Amino acid sequence: MPHGHCYLWQPHILWTNVLSDFVIAASYFSIPVAILIFSHKRPDIGNSRVLFLFSAFILLCGITHLFGIYTVWQGVYGAHGLAKLATAVVSFITAVYVFRILPNAIMLPSPSQYEGIKRELDEASLNRAKLMAKIEEQDLANFMLDSLPISAAIVGKENKFLVSTKFFLEEFGYTKDALLEKNMFDIFASEVTGSANSELESQTQFKKQILVQVKCGNGDIIPTEMTMVRERYNDTPTTIITLKNLTEYRQIKRELLESHRQLERAINATDDGIWEWHIKDNSMFWSPSFAKMIGFNISEQPSIEKWKSHIHPDYKDIIAEALDTHFRTGEKLSVEYLGRNKLGEYGWFNVIGNSIMNEKHEPITMSGSLRYIQESKLLKQKVAEKTEFLNTIYEGANHAIWVIDVIHDQPDPTLLYDFVFTEFNQTAASRMDVPVKNIIGKPLFELAGSYLPSELVKHLHNNYSKCVEQNAAINYQETIPLRGKPCWYQTSLYPIYNSAGKVQKIVGTAIDITEQKKGEEALESYQKFLLKMINSTVCGLYLYDIASPKYIQINKRFTDILGYTFDDLSHSKQLTSHIHPDDQSKVTEHINNVKEAEEGALIAIEYRAKHKSGKWVWCKSIDSSIRHFDPEYGAVMLGTFVDITENVMLLAQLKQSNEYLERFAFVASHDLQEPLRKITAFSDSLSTRLAPVIDNDEDAKFELSRLQGAATRMRTMIQDILRLSRIYTTDVQIYPIKLNRIIERACDQLEYLIEDTNTVVNVKSPDVELYVDESLMIQLFQNLISNSIKFCPEERTPHIDISAELTTAEAILHHKDNGIGIDSKFIQQIFDPFYRLHSAKNLAGTGIGLTICRQITKAHDGDIRCQQPVEGIGAEFVITLPQPGEKDD
Numbered sequence: 065m066p067h068g069h070c071y072l073w074q075p076h077i078l079w080t081n082v083l084s085d086f087v088i089a090a091s092y093f094s095i096p097v098a099i100l101i102f103s104h105k106r107p108d109i110g111n112s113r114v115l116f117l118f119s120a121f122i123l124l125c126g127i128t129h130l131f132g133i134y135t136v137w138q139g140v141y142g143a144h145g146l147a148k149l150a151t152a153v154v155s156f157i158t159a160v161y162v163f164r165i166l167p168n169a170i171m172l173p174s175p176s177q178y179e180g181i182k183r184e185l186d187e188a189s190l191n192r193a194k195l196m197a198k199i200e201e202q203d204l205a206n207f208m209l210d211s212l213p214i215s216a217a218i219v220g221k222e223n224k225f226l227v228s229t230k231f232f233l234e235e236f237g238y239t240k241d242a243l244l245e246k247n248m249f250d251i252f253a254s255e256v257t258g259s260a261n262s263e264l265e266s267q268t269q270f271k272k273q274i275l276v277q278v279k280c281g282n283g284d285i286i287p288t289e290m291t292m293v294r295e296r297y298n299d300t301p302t303t304i305i306t307l308k309n310l311t312e313y314r315q316i317k318r319e320l321l322e323s324h325r326q327l328e329r330a331i332n333a334t335d336d337g338i339w340e341w342h343i344k345d346n347s348m349f350w351s352p353s354f355a356k357m358i359g360f361n362i363s364e365q366p367s368i369e370k371w372k373s374h375i376h377p378d379y380k381d382i383i384a385e386a387l388d389t390h391f392r393t394g395e396k397l398s399v400e401y402l403g404r405n406k407l408g409e410y411g412w413f414n415v416i417g418n419s420i421m422n423e424k425h426e427p428i429t430m431s432g433s434l435r436y437i438q439e440s441k442l443l444k445q446k447v448a449e450k451t452e453f454l455n456t457i458y459e460g461a462n463h464a465i466w467v468i469d470v471i472h473d474q475p476d477p478t479l480l481y482d483f484v485f486t487e488f489n490q491t492a493a494s495r496m497d498v499p500v501k502n503i504i505g506k507p508l509f510e511l512a513g514s515y516l517p518s519e520l521v522k523h524l525h526n527n528y529s530k531c532v533e534q535n536a537a538i539n540y541q542e543t544i545p546l547r548g549k550p551c552w553y554q555t556s557l558y559p560i561y562n563s564a565g566k567v568q569k570i571v572g573t574a575i576d577i578t579e580q581k582k583g584e585e586a587l588e589s590y591q592k593f594l595l596k597m598i599n600s601t602v603c604g605l606y607l608y609d610i611a612s613p614k615y616i617q618i619n620k621r622f623t624d625i626l627g628y629t630f631d632d633l634s635h636s637k638q639l640t641s642h643i644h645p646d647d648q649s650k651v652t653e654h655i656n657n658v659k660e661a662e663e664g665a666l667i668a669i670e671y672r673a674k675h676k677s678g679k680w681v682w683c684k685s686i687d688s689s690i691r692h693f694d695p696e697y698g699a700v701m702l703g704t705f706v707d708i709t710e711n712v713m714l715l716a717q718l719k720q721s722n723e724y725l726e727r728f729a730f731v732a733s734h735d736l737q738e739p740l741r742k743i744t745a746f747s748d749s750l751s752t753r754l755a756p757v758i759d760n761d762e763d764a765k766f767e768l769s770r771l772q773g774a775a776t777r778m779r780t781m782i783q784d785i786l787r788l789s790r791i792y793t794t795d796v797q798i799y800p801i802k803l804n805r806i807i808e809r810a811c812d813q814l815e816y817l818i819e820d821t822n823t824v825v826n827v828k829s830p831d832v833e834l835y836v837d838e839s840l841m842i843q844l845f846q847n848l849i850s851n852s853i854k855f856c857p858e859e860r861t862p863h864i865d866i867s868a869e870l871t872t873a874e875a876i877l878h879h880k881d882n883g884i885g886i887d888s889k890f891i892q893q894i895f896d897p898f899y900r901l902h903s904a905k906n907l908a909g910t911g912i913g914l915t916i917c918r919q920i921t922k923a924h925d926g927d928i929r930c931q932q933p934v935e936g937i938g939a940e941f942v943i944t945l946p947q948p949g950e951k952d953d
Contacts, residue, residue: 066135066136066137066138066139067132067135067136067139068136068137071136078136081132081136082133082136085129085130085132085133086129086130086133086211086212087208088126088129089126089127089129089130089133090126090204090207090208090211091126091204092122092123092125092126092129093123093126093207094200094203094204094207095119095122096118096119096120096122096123098200099115099118099119099122100115100119102115103115103116113161114158114161114162114165117154117157117158117161118158120154120158121151121154121155121158124147124150124151124154124155125151127147127150127151128144128147128148128151131143131144131147132144209229209230210229210230210231212229212231213231214229214231214232214306215228215229215231215232215235215236215288215306215307215308215309216228216229216231216232216304216305216306216307217229217232217243217248217304217305218302218303218304218305219248219302219303219304219305220300220302220303221300221301222247223247223248223249223303224244224246224247224248225243225244225246225248226244226302228240228243232307235286235307235309236251236278236280236281236286236307237280237281237282237284238251238280238281239281242281248303248305250279251278251279252276252277252278252279252290269294269295269296270292270293270294271291271292271293271294272291272292273289273290273291273292274289274290274292275287275288275289275290275310276288276289276290276307278307286309286310286311287309287310287311287314288307288308288309288310289307289308289310290305290306290307290308291305291306291308292304292305293305334353335353335435335436336353336433336434336435337350337351337353337354337355337356337357337358337433337434337435338350338351338353338354338431338432338433338434339351339354339366339371339417339431339432339433339434340429340430340431341368341417341429341430341431342428342429343419343427343428343429343430344428346367346368347367348366348367348368348371349366350366350371354434356406357405357406357413357434357436358371358374358403358404358405358406358413358434359374359404359405359406359407359408360374374403374404375401375402375403376401376402376403376404376410378402379401379402379403382399382401383399383401383415386399390417390418390419391419391427394419394421394425396416396417396418397415397416397417397418397430397432398414398415398416399414399415400412400413400414400437400441401413401415405436405438411436411438412436412437412438412441412442413434413435413436413437414434414435414437415432415433415434416432416433416434416435417430417431417432417433418430418431418432458489462491462575462576463491463573463574463575463576464489464491464492464495464496464553464572464573464574464575464576465487465489465491465492465571465572465573466485466487466488466489466492466571466572467485467486467487467488467569467570467571467572468483468484468485468486468508468528468569468570468572469483469484469486469568469569470483470528470532470566470567470568470569470570471483471484471507472566479509480529481525481528481529481532482507482508482509483507483508483524483525483528483570484505484506484507484508485503485504485505485506485508486504486505486569487504488500488503488504492574495544495546495551495553495574495576496516496544496546497546497547498511498515498516502515503515508521508524508525508528509521509525517545520544520545523542527540527542527555527557528557528570531557531559531567531570532559532567532570535559535567536559537556537557537558537559538556538557539554539555539556539557540555541553541554541555541577542555550578551576551578552576552577552578552580552581553574553575553576553577553578554574554575554577555572555573555574555575556572556573556574557570557571557572558570558571558572558573598619599619599620599621600620600621601619601621601704602621602706603621603704603705603706604618604619604621604622604624604625604626604683604704604705604706605618605619605621605622605702605703605704606618606619606622606702606703606705607700607701607702607703608700608701608703609699609700609701610655610658610659610689610699610700610701611699614634615630615633615634616700617630618630618633625681625683625705625706625707626642626673626674626675626676626681627675627676627677628642628676632676640652642673642674643671643672643673643674644671644672644673644674644680646672647671647672650669650671651669651671654667654669654687655701658687658688658689658701659689659699659701661688661689662689663688663689663690663691664688664689664690665688665689666686666687666688667686667687667688668684668685668686668687669684669685669687670682670683670684670685670708671683671685681707681709682707682708682709682711682712683705683706683707683708684705684706684708685703685704685705686703686704686705687701687702687703687704688701688702688703689701689702690702743771747768747771750768751768754768796837796840796923796924797837797838798835798836798837798924799835799838800833800834800835801833801834801836801838801841802830802831802832802833802834803827803829803830803831803832803833803834803866803868803877804827804830804831805838806834806836806838806841806842806845807825807827807830807845807866809838809842810842810843810845810846810849811825811849813842813846814846814849814850814853817850817853818849818853821853821856821861821862822861822862823849823852823853823861823862823863823864824861824862824863824864825849825864825866826863826864826865826866827866827867828865828866828867828868829867829868829869832868832869832870832875834868834875834945834947835875835945835947835948836924836945837920837923837924840920840923840924841920843916843920844916844917844920844921844943845866845879847913847914847916847917848879848917848941849864850913851883851913851914852864852879852881852883852938852939855881855883855884855939856881856882856883856884857883857884860882860883862881862882862883863881863882864879864880864881865878865879865880865881866878866879866880870947873946873947874926874944874945874946874947875944875945875946875947876942876943876944877942877943877944877945878940878941878942878943879940879941879943880933880938880939880940880941881938881939881940882937882938883938883939884938885932885933885937885938885939886930886939888932891929891930891931894914894930895914895915895917895918895928917941921943921944921945924945924946925945925946926943926944926945926946927943927944928941928942928943928944929941929942930942
């Protein structure tokens with residue numbers, strides 16, 4: 065290391081030592097010259113050896129000082145040491161020699177013997193000494209000036225050069241004679257001649273520094289800094305000038321400026337902010353990017369306080385502690401902290417810095433950089449979160465995860481590979497019932513017998529070897545016993561390759577599918593049971609792909625009803641190919657309706673299908689559109705059907721029966737009533753004509769009244785039978801009507817009966833709207849109200865309560881009275897035709913009224929039933945009628 069580092073490269077220290085060493089060396093060099101000159105001039109003195117030794121000793125001392133100068137820039141301490149060694153050897157020899165000649169020196173005459181001579185010679189010696197001193201001084205000065213790398217000259221009268229240093233002549237290309245002939249201002253540019261010349265003429269003493277252009281002997285112009293010192297010498301004004309060549313300095317300055325510009329470009333190009341803190345005066349410098357980064361204007365004066373002001377309060381103590389640690393230990397400062405960014409929002413920063421210390425290890429200057437690391441910090445946080453998430457998955461996953469190293473070179477020739485577990489999560493350990501520490505780092509075959517069953521180790525080795533040999537990922541299901549119970553796993557092995565393409569590691573995962581296996585077995589069992597159940601149903605079932613079109617599946621009952629197997633139907637491309645020609649268009653339309661309907665909507669159809677034997681079978685099918693689990697199929701029609709051939713035949717017979725009933729009603733309404741009207745008319749005529757005759761004959765009057773009553777009952781019965789037949793044969797006209805209107809119309813029909821008996825009819829839900837046939841419902845309530853009045857004891861006033869309630873799909877009507885009631889054992893028989901609980905003698909009636917009521921409710925697809933009231937008095941009839949859509953009360 066150059067010695068200049070010890071001077072901290074401070075010019076005033078460095079050059080003081082260099083010049084001092086140079087002057088000392090020059091002085092040491094001049095002394096041997098003087099001694100040699102003296103020895104040469106005074107051979108009579110003798111003892112030339114001691115003079116030679118002294119000259120060599122002093123010369124070597126000068127050389128050591130020259131090495132001292134050289135080591136300032138070059139650390140050649142080895143050569144310096146050799147020079148000192150040579151000086152030590154010569155010094156020692158000189159000392160030895162001095163002691164040898166000491167006896168002769170002692171023999172020199174005493175001072176008193178030379179006192180007289182001395183007095184005589186003192187004056188001459190003094191004068192000679194002065195003269196020699198001046199000569200030596202001049203020679204030494206000339207030697208020094210010629211040896212110094214300084215361009216200096218002395219200018220006398222008329223600004224003529226008197227003397228110059230050798231370096232001056234060499235640097236500016238002049239000879240000594242040529243320079244002495246020139247005026248000082250002849251070698252300077254004209255612009256400085258006037259001002260300097262005027263000062264030289266007007267002042268006898270001054271000191272001045274100016275920049276001048278020096279004209280060299282070869283014509284070149286060199287920029288220099290000239291120092292002029294005007295003093296009087298022997299009463300003559302004399303000017304001493306020194307010239308410093310600025311060419312090198314200007315080059316260095318240009319290089320420094322270019323370096324500074326490069327540094328500025330680099331600072332401006334980087335996203336990092338550059339800063340420097342002068343600790344002693346607490347001043348600070350920062351780059352524009354630094355100011356912009358922390359939200360300050362570039363024109364603002366930088367300060368350490370402004371930087372600290374942008375730091376989040378929670379991190380100010382952390383920064384202060386980091387700075388203290390840096391100053392105390394000298395370790396590089398690097399701290400991440402929260403601070404306000406250019407948007408005024410808090411973000412993450414990283415400050416890095418280092419300090420220059422003095423000899424007392426005190427910080428002088430600290431410099432460094434500032435980086436905005438918000439994105440990288442967030443990225444690190446995300447990576448940390450993801451790593452933690454993956455570790456959580458790895459350790460907390462319900463899947464077994466492990467990693468194994470593949471060992472290719474095996475000492476056992478029977479084994480191509482061995483495998484060593486390097487990772488093994490807790491789930492894998494629990495599934496194998498082995499602690500992780502007993503698995504990690506151990507070859508697979510070392511685990512056989514001690515920790516894992518040998519058969520299991522062979523099984524695992526075969527699977528791992530298969531993955532290596534196939535050089536690809538493999539998936540398989542395996543069963544591994546755990547505590548004596550078989551457990552099923554879905555195992556996947558993923559190879560990891562080295563640079564040579566060989567499988568280096570294998571990552572394995574295993575999912576416990578034991579429950580899935582149990583579910584699959586249960587599902588398979590359930591599917592068998594479901595198939596058995598489907599095949600055991602009374603309905604034929606089929607799945608039909610509308611788009612293909614083709615049958616997808618049928619059940620056994622399908623074959624039982626129509627005789628076709630699935631293979632028979634697989635050759636049929638159309639469902640309508642087995643349909644009766646008269647029904648094919650209807651079936652085609654039905655299929656389109658099912659396809660366009662909402663999924664799950666049920667659509668019914670009746671049609672004739674051809675049995676495999678050739679006969680026609682009436683079928684009733686209910687179909688819906690569903691989405692098949694297999695994406696191969698589009699819209700699929702799910703259908704169930706039953707054989708209704710027997711029902712169709714019964715319906716035909718029923719139709720014939722209804723036609724017969726209609727004919728009977730016609731006969732009853734015309735042929736039967738005509739004789740009955742004659743009997744009634746003649747009996748009335750006989751009663752009128754025979755009245756005087758039989759007035760006293762009670763038996764005759766009784767018999768005649770019985771004849772008239774029987775005729776009346778017969779007419780009423782025929783009318784009831786006609787009404788009942790009309791209910792069977794008349795189409796029901798359904799439309800909305802309020803309950804109150806129906807009851808009012810029924811009461812109008814029974815107006816005289818109600819008034820005679822003071823009957824009270826109370827409608828509790830008058831505004832309930834019903835979807836019914838108005839005329840039929842009026843007849844129903846007319847029958848119920850007349851029965852309630854008829855079967856009410858004479859001592860009671862008939863009281864009837866009628867109410868209604870609506871649900872989402874039906875209306876429930878209640879008819880409650882306070883009559884004699886109905887015994888619970890007869891509540892079913894009272895709806896049978898002509899069934900009477902009381903004799904006609906006690907209570908009039910035909911026994912067909914409630915039968916008409918039941919038939920009216922059936923015509924509405926409803927129902928009527930009788931029940932005992934909660935109060936225990938009277939009878940209560942409950943009527944249930946379906947209603948279209950959802951209705952509110």
